[in-house]
Amino acid sequence: MIRLAGKAVVITGAGSGLGRSYxxxxxxxxxxxxxxxxxxxxxxxxxxxxATGGSAVALAGDVADWSFGEALVGACVERFGRIDxxxxxxxxxxxxxxxxxxxxxxxxxxxxxxxxxxxxxxAAIRAMLRQGGGGSIVNVASGSQAGDIALxxxxxxxxxxxxxxxxxxxxxxxxxxxxNAVSPLAATAMAASNTAxxxxxxxxxxxxxxxxxxxxxxxxxxxHLLSDRSAAVRGQIVRxxxxxxxxxxxxxxxxxxxxxxxxxxxxxxxxxxVLDGCQQRLGLGYERAAVN
Numbered sequence: 163m164i165r166l167a168g169k170a171v172v173i174t175g176a177g178s179g180l181g182r183s184y185x186x187x188x189x190x191x192x193x194x195x196x197x198x199x200x201x202x203x204x205x206x207x208x209x210x211x212x213a214t215g216g217s218a219v220a221l222a223g224d225v226a227d228w229s230f231g232e233a234l235v236g237a238c239v240e241r242f243g244r245i246d247x248x249x250x251x252x253x254x255x256x257x258x259x260x261x262x263x264x265x266x267x268x269x270x271x272x273x274x275x276x277x278x279x280x281x282x283x284x285a286a287i288r289a290m291l292r293q294g295g296g297g298s299i300v301n302v303a304s305g306s307q308a309g310d311i312a313l314x315x316x317x318x319x320x321x322x323x324x325x326x327x328x329x330x331x332x333x334x335x336x337x338x339x340x341x342n343a344v345s346p347l348a349a350t351a352m353a354a355s356n357t358a359x360x361x362x363x364x365x366x367x368x369x370x371x372x373x374x375x376x377x378x379x380x381x382x383x384x385x386h387l388l389s390d391r392s393a394a395v396r397g398q399i400v401r402x403x404x405x406x407x408x409x410x411x412x413x414x415x416x417x418x419x420x421x422x423x424x425x426x427x428x429x430x431x432x433x434x435x436v437l438d439g440c441q442q443r444l445g446l447g448y449e450r451a452a453v454n
Contacts, residue, residue, distance in 0.1 A: 170194045383400055
């Protein structure tokens, strides 16, 4: 069944990997797609979509440039008459332990992963609200937002994307514009660059993955979130991990361990008697069963 018939969708970072698979799957479901990447790879992918009967155009540019986010959305509206969906897929990864993190790498990850998402998302939301009829924003977060070895900078940039997702969903709760995110997993060039740290990362957290699926495994989830069939889903992060499809829990306040008035001794006692024994886990894990 065609799920995106006639919808105009922008996908950033669509020249290869996950973004390319999202674009092809969206086009197969009837979407008119605007592909973006830094180079000519997006145009090559768009040409391939057109060769198979799909509707696709491309616009090269850097989403880290705030004004380009506006231009990208404007190009979609100019070409297709409206914008119904945006997949904020463009992202980069630079490894670095806390003792080795470089300023240039940190800044570039924040520029592309966080500022790029903010620029394109803000422009798309404004356009969707102006045109009426609603729309769907799908951001790309990461399981690393829970913390990961040698990925502190990347994790921070993706945790910010999660926070944008939650905040925009709250702001737009009474509108027809929806905002969600995905936390994908796939065999891509980015994933391959992480091979040297994978064993160490897996040993430090509960959730470990050895067999990475193809990018195409993730694409049906993107199409569903872009489609009207997911109209009831707002402000969620969908984890796609091989044969597991789940929601990522939102940040929350754990049960209070000290209430009322306190002094230095009361705080020290509360930590020693309660908090020290129920600290939150580090790294990506599975939700624990509720304890009564």
